[in-house]
Amino acid sequence: MNYQNILITQEGAIATITINRPAKLNALNKATIEELHQAFKFADEDKSIRVIILTGSETKAFVAGADISEFADFDSKKGGELAQKGQDILFDFVENLSKPVIAAINGFALGGGLELAMSAHFRAASINAKMGLPEVSLGVIPGYGGTQRLPKLIGKGKAMEMIMTAGMLTAEEALNYKLVNYVVEQEELLPFCAKLAAKITNNSSTAIASAIKAVNAGFNNEVNGFETEIQEFGNCFGTADFKEGTTAFLEKRKPNF
Ligand code: COA
Numbered sequence: 299m300n301y302q303n304i305l306i307t308q309e310g311a312i313a314t315i316t317i318n319r320p321a322k323l324n325a326l327n328k329a330t331i332e333e334l335h336q337a338f339k340f341a342d343e344d345k346s347i348r349v350i351i352l353t354g355s356e357t358k359a360f361v362a363g364a365d366i367s368e369f370a371d372f373d374s375k376k377g378g379e380l381a382q383k384g385q386d387i388l389f390d391f392v393e394n395l396s397k398p399v400i401a402a403i404n405g406f407a408l409g410g411g412l413e414l415a416m417s418a419h420f421r422a423a424s425i426n427a428k429m430g431l432p433e434v435s436l437g438v439i440p441g442y443g444g445t446q447r448l449p450k451l452i453g454k455g456k457a458m459e460m461i462m463t464a465g466m467l468t469a470e471e472a473l474n475y476k477l478v479n480y481v482v483e484q485e486e487l488l489p490f491c492a493k494l495a496a497k498i499t500n501n502s503s504t505a506i507a508s509a510i511k512a513v514n515a516g517f518n519n520e521v522n523g524f525e526t527e528i529q530e531f532g533n534c535f536g537t538a539d540f541k542e543g544t545t546a547f548l549e550k551r552k553p554n555f
Contacts, residue, residue, distance in 0.1 A: 323362035361411025381441030
C-alpha cells in the first residue's frame, strides 16, 4: 500500500512504523488512523516481522493528539462514531495485535497520541517527551481509551489528576509513575528500542502471542484472565516452538524459532 502519512521500514525482523505529519506534530487525522490500521494489519500478517516499533517523525512530537481541525464541528452522534471507529480499527487493534508493539515516545504524546502509546504493549520515552491528556481543556474527554488505560497503568488518583488538570508529565515523571518503562536521550531512543525488540525476537513468537492474549485478558472485565492463561498455556504445548524450545534446552543449544 502507498502511504501518505506514515513510513514503514524493516530491519531484520523488526518493523518501525513512523507517523509522518511533522508540520501538524503528527496529529492523528482520519487518513492517518486508516493507514496505521492497514500498516499494523500488514505487520501482523507478515511472517518476516516479529516486533513493531511505533514512533513519530522528527524530534518534537510522537503525536500531538487527534486532529482537532477534523472534529471541531462534530455533533454528539459524529463524536461517538469517531471514538468507536478509532477504538475499533486502531487503539484496541494495536493492544490486541499478536506481535509486540513498542511505543518509542520521541516528543509530545498528547491526547490521542498518549492513548496510542498506551495501546502499545509497553513504552520508552526520550528525555524531551511530554505526556498528557489535555482533552478537557477542549471541552471533551479522551475518547480513544484514555480514561480506561491511563488508570490501569498509573492508578486511578494520578490518572484523575492528569485528566482533570489537562497537565503534562515530563519523561522523568512518566517514568516515576510507570507510564513508560525507560527514559533515554533523544538520539538513543530508536537504537534502544531496537535492542529491546531484538531481545524479543530471540523468543517464541507463538508463545509471545499467547502471553499478549493472557495478559490482556486480565484487563478485560468480560473474560477470566486465569482461564485464558490456562487455555493459552495448553495451546503452547501444541506448537512447533514448544517442541523446539524444550528440545533445544535438553540438547543444551539455543532454540531456533
Ligand atoms: N490537531 C491538529 N493540529 C495540531 C494538533 C492537533 N492535535 N497539534 C498541533 N497541531 C498543529 C498546529 O495547529 C500547528 O499547525 P499550523 O502551523 O498549521 O498552525 C502545528 O501543528 C504546530 O503546532 P503549534 O501549536 O504551532 O506548536 P507549539 O510548539 O506552539 O505547541 C503543542 C505544541 C503540542 C503544545 C500544541 O500544538 C498543542 O497544544 N496541540 C494540541 C494538543 C491537544 O490538545 N491534543 C489533544 C487533542 S484531542
